[in-house]
Each structure stands twice: as structure tokens, then as C-alpha cells.
Amino acid sequence: MLTDRQLMILQVIIDDFIESAKPVGSRALSKKDTLPYSAATIRNEMADLEELGFLEKTHTSSGRVPSEKGYRYYVDHLIGPEIYQHGLGIIERLTNNGIYEFEQIVQTAAEALSKLTNYTSIILGPEMFEATVKQIQVLALSDQSAVAILVTNTGHVEHRSFTLPKGVSSSDIEKLVNILNDRLQGIPLYRIPEVIQNEVASLMMKYMNGVDSSLNWIRTLFTQEQAVKLYFGGKANILMQPEFNDVDRIRSFYSLMEREDEIVNLLKNSNQGIKVSIGHENEVEEIKDLSLITASYHIGGGQMGTIALIGPTRMEYKKVLSLMESISKEMTGAMGKWYSDKS
Amino acid sequence: MLTDRQLMILQVIIDDFIESAKPVGSRALSKKDTLPYSAATIRNEMADLEELGFLEKTHTSSGRVPSEKGYRYYVDHLIGPEIYQHGLGIIERLTNNGIYEFEQIVQTAAEALSKLTNYTSIILGPEMFEATVKQIQVLALSDQSAVAILVTNTGHVEHRSFTLPKGVSSSDIEKLVNILNDRLQGIPLYRIPEVIQNEVASLMMKYMNGVDSSLNWIRTLFTQEQAVKLYFGGKANILMQPEFNDVDRIRSFYSLMEREDEIVNLLKNSNQGIKVSIGHENEVEEIKDLSLITASYHIGGGQMGTIALIGPTRMEYKKVLSLMESISKEMTGAMGKWYSDKS
């Protein structure tokens, strides 16, 4: 195991490197009052730490840089429970006028997160599978077009415009809406296509005439393309990091950011709580030299989303971890207030 | 005025530079079969064109590069009406199943535009001032929270969740919705606050009790934060351009892209038709070395939005201009079909 002195030195090196982004040498370290040892002593310890895999050199005669293993150890053992105080209340401030806009909350949270950290934040909207149908409405705009609106028990509103199939009268629509509401209310979104197929279809046959043609159409209309939405904050922030002083590095990062499905996958499989993936612990090629922190937040009814932050492996883990914790809690709190269980 | 030969040479130089991004020299030009002159002759002509301000040199002994004035002349006089055929039907393909999703159409158009050109596209959603209220609905989610939904005559759906003020019963809500619908239907969105203030307020006093406190709340609820939405496509494309081989250049570009309000201003004041702004013709510092093409599209009722494309001044104007024209027409067409005037 590591001696106390080694721990101390490791910690100071990592802290220093996180701040300066420059390999840290023995001489500079020995000058700090935190370490009352000579450069030579520190050199010896550093050599040991390197042998153990916690440090690396960028070239034979350079200062030391933390290895991924070093960061991992740092995150797991050397970070105290330092609660980050700033930035709290961001979300409360948004909702305390009684008006509540999901998109706005999430977007604001993403922006706050990136602003406070100078990294890039990504928030994954909640999965909606579990949400149930609260009400369906169809409103004719003209005699050819109409808009269908679906409200879930969680207050989400989905809408879609469409052309009215020929020969569908406004009384037909009214009947249809009644049938849909009767059969779909309380049904979770993912079951909609199935219920339309099995129950709604026969009722339509019975009460409406000449509708077989439009059944398919209704099914498409109410089938969500179950896309989870992504909210980004500070996409440009990461450019300020010296690690991104290379144009190709930037290219590969931004090209990843455009492949939203991949990002969703990347963030989705996060469990409860906060998870830190350092460098090669990440599976996606483009971020094998970055660190990804994810935390989940919850809205009523078991639905949850993910908050994520991407930055260089040389990340301010202390600050970031406590900040993520407090923001995810804040979000869970704000959402919970709204989506109380009743439906 | 320019001689025919000068025009010819100017055109070839610009075409060549647009393709290669490298200063073009007299020797290389004389080898092309389009120009049956010796390098020396071409050199003389180039010297003249430079004196006239259409060409520039990057250093004393480099090849020539078009100046902004050169591009301007090229765009104004040297581009034939070449109709770009590909990419047509993009939007029709999306709507031909009868389902129509504004956001999706716009997003797809933005992506198509950037994919086809390799530049970055931005689409400005339509201004909604003119749209009128079609229907208002309020749906309680629990006994503390509810969601308000507003549908416009153009089929746009706005919604907002809120906490029910204490002491508001469900019959109050019903009355309120009736009053709102009665007074607001057919009213353009921008007049909502005013009408609530003047007409709705007194009716509420009359038919509901103890509501003065909630009036303010309703006004906030239905006051759109008239934000025009932006849709981006291919934000990473521009990184492929050799002009963006500099990290600072990239930084400044992306930082602009995050200042959405500035971008809205940049695009908004475009008139009808297509407008090309080359380099310093742009007012925003960050794009003084880029070109911006804007075109407007229309949806029913005089509402319009803007399509824009940003790329290096060395842009494939021919291709881009015809493409923009056809896409804006396509969009206008698709939108028009839906938002036919009836309300």
C-alpha cells in the first residue's frame, strides 16, 4: 500500500496538474510549503509512484503527470466530501413564480452546469415509456388539416399536425376522440399502438363508417418516435481547455456531439447515483482521453433522466462531483414537486 | 469595364480557388484548356485585375486569391441560373404520409442543407406575432398542478405547466377557460396580454370570486416569451474547411453560435428573396471572414422565417444559391399546404 507521504505527494501532484495542465516537477513541488521535503526526496517518491502506475512521464526528462489509474485513485480515495455551495437554487429561482416549463428547467440546468464548470454538459430528458395518457384532443384547423394533442399524466404535451383523410367528417373526428380517450386514458405511452390495434380498431368499425383505411394513419399518428431529448450546455466551453488545442481533436469531439443516438447510449446506461468514467474507462473512442461524469435525476413515477458533464481527464473532480450531486438533487426535487403521483 | 478576357480569367480563378482553397498562379492557369493564353499574358491580366481590386495576393510572390469585391462581382454577374436538382423533394418525402411536424420538417431541412453543402446551416423558425388563438385549454394534473395549452390557427401548440394558486377550484378553472376562449379566440398572440388586461379581467371579477390575485398569474402564463427558435445543421461541418485550421478561429465561431440572440438578429433583417453577405459585408465581427446566405420562407398568413447558410467566403456560390432557392421554395410550398388561410 501507499505510504502517507506518497499519498500526500500524489494528491499534491494531481491537484497541481488539474490546475496548471503542465507536467509537475520535483523542484517546483519541494518549494510548496505543503511538502517539507527536498526535490531529491520527492523525486524518489515520484519514481516509486510511477512504478506503481499512478504517475506517468510525457517523455524521459519531463515532470510527472497523473495516469488514469492515478485519477481513479484520486477520485475514489483522495476527495473529501466537500460540498459545493454556489449554484444552488438555480432551479428554484425558475419555478418560484408558479410557472413550470420542463424544457426550460432542463436547459437552464445544463447551461448553469457548464457555466459553473467550464466543461460541456449534456442532459438527457426523461424516458417517457412509463408516462400514461391523460387526455387526447383533436382540433381541426381547416377542412383538410388538424392537430392532435396528447397530454400525459406528467404534464408533457405531444402534438402533431396531419392532413385529414378524405371523407372524414367533423363528427367522425369527435367520435374518434371519444373512443381514443375512453380506451387510452391511463394507458402508458408504449402500449398505445397495441391498444389501438386491439381495442380501438373494433370500436371504430362499429361506430364509424369507412374507417379501415384511416386506422393505420391513426396508429402512426400516436406512435411516439420514442426519442429521448438531449440538452446541451457550453458546447464551446471545452475549446478553452488546453487539451483541445488541436484541430483534429476538436473535429472528432464535435462530430461525436452530432451523433445524438450514440450520446444517448453513452449516457443512458448509468445507474442510480453519480458515476465517473475516466479516459479509457469510456467505451466510445472519441472520449477515451476525456472524463465523463453522469448522475441521474428523477421525476415522479420512476421516470428518470441523466445529467452528464464531459471534460478533460484533468478535471476538477472535487468541484464537479459535489456540483453534480447538488444539481441532480435540485432537479429531482423540482420535478418531484410537480409530478406528484396522482393521475 | 472589364474586357471579356478579364472576365473569363476572373471566373476561372475564382472557380479554381473555390475548389482548391489554394492561391492560383498564372502557370497553372495557362495549362488549362479553357484559357489559351500563355502564363505571361495571364500574369498581365491578373496584375490589372488586382489593380481593379478583384484579386489579391497573400504575399508578394504568391498566386492570386479573389478579394471580397471579386466574390461580389462573381455572385452578381458571373453565376448563371444553374438549377440545382438534387435535394429536391426532401420535405415532400417527410410529409407525404399525411403527418406533419413543423419542428421535424425544419430540422430535416437544416440537416439536408448542411449535408448537401458541407457548410453550417441555420433555420429561423417563423415569427408568431401574427398567428391567432385557435383554442385554449387547461387540464388539471393533480390538485396543485395543471397544464395550459394554447393552439394557434397555424397549428402551433404552446404549453406551460403551473401550480394552481390556492383556493382555485376546478369550476373556477372551467369558467376561466371559457372566458379566455370567448375573448381570445381569433386574437393575434401579441395582443393577448393587452386583452387579458382589458377584457378578461373584468369578466373574471364578475363571474369568479377572489381572483384579482391570480390575474397577474394568468397574464404571465399566456405571455409568450416571443423567442424565435433556431435550428442548426452541420455545426461541425465548417471544421472541415481549411479556413478553420486555426483553433482561435474555431473558438470565436462556436462562441458566436452559442449567442443565439445575436444570431437571430443577424438573420432576421433579411428581406424577401435570397441575400448574400460576403466577408466584411457582415456586421458581426466573428463572421467578417465568412459568407452568409439567407433566404426567407413563408407559411400562411404572412408569417415567415429565414434559412441561412454560413461558410467561408470561398463558398460554392453557384451550388449554394440554387440549392437555397429550391429548399426555401419547397418549404414555403409544404407550409402553405398546411396553413391554408381558414381559421
Next chain:
DNA sequence: TTTAGCACTCAAAACATGAGAGTGCTAACA
């Protein structure tokens, strides 16, 4: 066990050199 000292290494900056692409100008040519 700690520290001072010294030889050694390497990256990065500064400087030097040569090749290549291009120009302008002059003089010859059609």
C-alpha cells in the same frame, strides 16, 4: 533516511538553409 550535486535527456524555441512556386519586367516576336 534524507539531501546535495552533477551528468544526462529531451522538448521547444530560435535560427539557418534550400527548394519551389510565383511574380514583374524586359526584350523579342507575330
Next chain:
DNA sequence: TGTTAGCACTCTCATGTTTTGAGTGCTAAA
């Protein structure tokens, strides 16, 4: 008179060389 060949000149870019400075590893003394 317009066009072209030829040549000296210029400037960038890629490459190679030198210098500097920060940092290391090792050895020997405290």
C-alpha cells in the same frame, strides 16, 4: 500593338541545426 519567352527576384514552407531550460536518475555525503 498585343503576346510570349526568359530571367532575376521574392517569399513561404519544409527541413535541419543549435541553444536553452526544465527535469530526471544516480551517487555520495550528511
